[in-house]
Amino acid sequence: MSDQDSIYLDHAATTPCDPRVVDAMNPYFTEVFGNPSTMYEGGRKAKQALEGARETIANAIGAKPEEIIFTSGGTESDNHAIIGLAEAGKMKGKKHIVTTPIEHHAVLEPAEYLKARGFELTILPVDEHGIVHPEEVKKVLRDDTAVVSIMHSNNEVGTIQPLSEISKVTKEAGVPLHTDAVQSFGSVPVNVDDLGCDLLSISSHKFYGPKGVGALYVRKGTRIRPLIRGGAQERNRRASTENISGIIGLAKAAEIALAEMEVTSARITKLRDRLVNGLFNVLTDIRHNGHPTERLPNNVNICVRGVEGEAMLLFLDMKGISASSGSACSSGSLEPSHVLRAMGIPQEVAHGSLRFTLGKKTTEEQIDKVLAEIPAIVDRLRQMTPYQQPPEHYKMPEWLAAKA
Amino acid sequence: MSDQDSIYLDHAATTPCDPRVVDAMNPYFTEVFGNPSTMYEGGRKAKQALEGARETIANAIGAKPEEIIFTSGGTESDNHAIIGLAEAGKMKGKKHIVTTPIEHHAVLEPAEYLKARGFELTILPVDEHGIVHPEEVKKVLRDDTAVVSIMHSNNEVGTIQPLSEISKVTKEAGVPLHTDAVQSFGSVPVNVDDLGCDLLSISSHKFYGPKGVGALYVRKGTRIRPLIRGGAQERNRRASTENISGIIGLAKAAEIALAEMEVTSARITKLRDRLVNGLFNVLTDIRHNGHPTERLPNNVNICVRGVEGEAMLLFLDMKGISASSGSACSSGSLEPSHVLRAMGIPQEVAHGSLRFTLGKKTTEEQIDKVLAEIPAIVDRLRQMTPYQQPPEHYKMPEWLAAKA
Amino acid sequence: MYSDKVLDHFANPRNVGVIEDADGMGEVGNPTCGDLMKITINVADDKTISDIKFQTLGCGAAIATSSVVTEMAMGLELDDALAITKQQIADELGGLPPEKLHCSVLAADGLADAIKDYRSKG
Amino acid sequence: MYSDKVLDHFANPRNVGVIEDADGMGEVGNPTCGDLMKITINVADDKTISDIKFQTLGCGAAIATSSVVTEMAMGLELDDALAITKQQIADELGGLPPEKLHCSVLAADGLADAIKDYRSKG
């Protein structure tokens, strides 16, 4: 399989670096390599580049430069936000944490960690589309709530939360709101004031930047403790010699993403719709997951009756198509997608889940190739199935039928 | 100042990427960009590269691949080791931490953080050369000691600890020993079995690899909790999409460092001796810091009577020479080097500290240029000095006099 | 991640289907991951497995282990077929990724279930 | 990090030295960072600073603020010289990095100390 023929539809997992990003990073490996904490020329140049990148990221989300902390990625940003807010809150007697069941594990695991260490954890309900309703947030907030963390858009089903509604509730209660915007940034507009969040996580490799670098926005005045300690970098909030080449890459990727977002997202949305409609045309007994309209432009998530996700991925891979599944067997963890389960999708349905996430190089030809290949794959697997699940979960949703 | 003329003598702060490292990383930005946790071809290729890099790093320090955790740098490795061991120890009722006063802040700050959360902290004494004596370690170990952390070599004065002696003591007591080998790796041999340590930190950018990536060695069977949570990466020990290009760079840098270490370190040692002897020739009233023989090949640390460190750095920078100082004013923290102070060097002496750390591109001409420029710089500053410190701290040490 | 042999059995599974009026039938499922398997056998001379077919809803490892276990069992005496372990199945496939080992339990269990069914009718 | 003006005063400090038989002398030190400063002044007509010289052991900011404060004070009436604040000194230099602001306290204090010394002899 030459790269030429390969069809990459797993952009939610990671994206390739944009060549312009690589070009932007290159001088920072060998030429401008100084430690930004040093005072000589080589250090000053690195520092200047670092602060330039900080400004770029700040501008990209409507923040001030001093509100940006560079991190090693989305997971560190999320961990830092949750644990850092909880520890700061604890100093003021707070001991309650609120999050949702559809968060990335980078939020859920720190929350569980804090729970094991004496915090009380409330997991909010979501509806069948994966939406968190603001009134549910309101119900659970307490005087001692240290942090609310609700993701902006979901990595599996693409659902986008009504964050500006939710933030009204948290603001009123005076509780800091963190949002994981790792999947959103570069795909849909992300502005911290419009969203009303106090903290926000992004990760470079999700928008054509390098892996191993991300950022955490912390609204001025928000009390937060560091996660990685041992140096005065990032205004004493994140120690370690700054990953200057990575940070430059992050900033360049953000710059490109913003400049091209409108055009790219419109194009991807069209392809996405072509794919969804096509899947309902070429396959029987499938269902569509996530919100019909409040969703990322690049995400398609379906469940296919009577087949298992990983098995589909294997055949797709043999055809050069890279996709993803929330089935237990594809996760290596024995658990089907916690996101699909939280949305009320039965385990046996989640078993057949399939996710395609499109990217800026995705073409109509690629989509059509997927639509051409997938029926035979599903047929083949269905022929091996000992048992047909009841069909009630598998039908075209009305909103989609109306469109078709 | 063109780069041609600039003389970089701050390799302990950071090093430029070796161009071969950049070349090795390049395909992993745009071509082999898959998420190593995915099962399709692009992910498998990335996974394979990742595991190859793990083997390289393991081999480089005499460990097994499954004992290597990739991190975002030396600070994270140190934080992970200290906090991760302490939290694992706590589950078994342990609550005592032992370290030294000359550690990097990446060790000291987590230790202080744990102290504030109920752990007891013992800071061992060091002698005037910065050596930790094994019998001092023996004295303080307790049944409830969760972690001993003693750096392999010091970043300021270059002193190398008698770690294989120290580890005999910790082994006998059954206490896990962590060592920060960030400055050692690539400069001197680092083998986990020879050292007898249970955990060991390295950082890529200290040996001509990219910034923002490092590794933590954890001996099989050592109980440790994660620091960054939210995914099954690194055998559940460090979540986040792997920084594959950075990790490839780390491995390539390690490979080069090991292949060239013997020749390079011998060359650098000669230049280092030329610089030390030269400094005592061209300057009066200076002192040499750190151990005479048990030290890194590339480190020169002196104190100059009657001048302040940052002022020297500024004039050196004007001559294109990049160096470092442990003076309070050069640190931005109002505190002079905690390392020099722990070695019993008075504050007013530490005020005039100057560190040169040589690298693989350092030449004899560069050393001679430094020796040619520095007397005028010191003279100029001394002429401005209102007050001469007593000279007793400033003389050539006997071991050096004997050599000269 | 999967060996070539696993991928071959996955993509070209042997003995897929259901034997009509089979002498024995096994039906097993993995409640945690949701995989399901049906296996039918014919037995000759009340002694050896003379025919065997399977159907599996499951991942690559589940399908490949199902397929290979039918090959392994075909022609075996019942007690020998019963003795097939999940480790032997994995070995026959040239190994399975550690997190996939549990999938091979389905194939061993399904075969055992079919033999038990046959014997219960005895 | 430092402005051009700071670097100029650091590399070419004005009024370095000690006035012999000065009318007033200030000696101050920063106990935390270890910087030291000596400042000597002559006073004309019991009113204006007619000469001023300094010596400083300290960092770039300490030297530059020492130098610039001598320029600022030269020719000033004593009360006006006393009124010079560390912020004015920093401003005169086109600003100082935040972590260096404390260094300028030395220059203001040293000047004040010298004026006090002169007046105490009065």
Ligand SMILES: Cc1ncc(COP(=O)(O)O)c(C=O)c1O
């Ligand atoms: C929603 C979300 N949050 C957090 C992360 C973690 O980001 P990273 O892999 O950069 O640590 C991811 C992706 O892995 C994600 O999709």
Ligand SMILES: Cc1ncc(COP(=O)(O)O)c(C=O)c1O
């Ligand atoms: C001894 C020592 N430990 C830890 C670190 C931290 O490494 P990093 O900057 O990669 O986080 C450094 C250098 O900064 C160091 O010299």
